[in-house]
Amino acid sequence: xxxxxxxxxxxxxxxxxxxxxxxxxxxxxxxxxxxxxxxxxxxxxxxxxxxxxxxxxxxxxxxxxxxxxxxxxxxxxxxxxxxxxxxxxxxxxxxxxxxxxxxxxxx
Amino acid sequence: xxxxxxxxxxxxxxxxxxxxxxxxxxxxxxxxxxxxxxxxxxxxxxxxxxxxxxxxxxxxxxxxxxxxxxxxxxxxxxxxxxxxxxxxxxxxxxxxxxxxxxxxxxxxxxxxxxxxxxxxxxx
Numbered sequence: 001x002x003x004x005x006x007x008x009x010x011x012x013x014x015x016x017x018x019x020x021x022x023x024x025x026x027x028x029x030x031x032x033x034x035x036x037x038x039x040x041x042x043x044x045x046x047x048x049x050x051x052x053x054x055x056x057x058x059x060x061x062x063x064x065x066x067x068x069x070x071x072x073x074x075x076x077x078x079x080x081x082x083x084x085x086x087x088x089x090x091x092x093x094x095x096x097x098x099x100x101x102x103x104x105x106x107x
Numbered sequence: 108x109x110x111x112x113x114x115x116x117x118x119x120x121x122x123x124x125x126x127x128x129x130x131x132x133x134x135x136x137x138x139x140x141x142x143x144x145x146x147x148x149x150x151x152x153x154x155x156x157x158x159x160x161x162x163x164x165x166x167x168x169x170x171x172x173x174x175x176x177x178x179x180x181x182x183x184x185x186x187x188x189x190x191x192x193x194x195x196x197x198x199x200x201x202x203x204x205x206x207x208x209x210x211x212x213x214x215x216x217x218x219x220x221x222x223x224x225x226x227x228x229x230x
Contacts, residue, residue: 001168
């Protein structure tokens, strides 16, 4: 199985901050990476796929980058509705493993 | 509108069987893989496996192989996740989710997701 390691596991930030979350795969995954946002009591929602492609309707303050084994999710200017938990997922090979999540909290 | 609607919450005793469902609408059900994801209380997301409704090709995570069974009924656009003998450790929220693009390849992300089915197993 490919292991996905996200960092940090939690993060405190303020509205307007720029934040970056990192996801590292245990082997190369050829940009087969998705990012999801989950709010308490709700199902996850897709933000980006193919490492950097923004899902239609997702605000442009979200962006993704990376290659090989290392990927990042950046939120350029945090909004109140962005405080949530974020997960990466590799879909390069089954099982399509998730990272352990990053909880983004208000400072 | 593409939508996945899951069955309601379940409360079961250890050793009982259970089958939960996920009905797709607004798209060609047989053309997109559907997957299942477990989220234990206060924990992260775990990929359980995927099934292709077109031919019932199924890929399980080794962690869930033999513990659950995935199936589909194409006639009613519904995917199922079932247990033959529940354990307390099966207590979790279970989400179904569709692959994001039309393809018979299992390589894809999840979008959209169902609303989740809470399964509680307690004596």
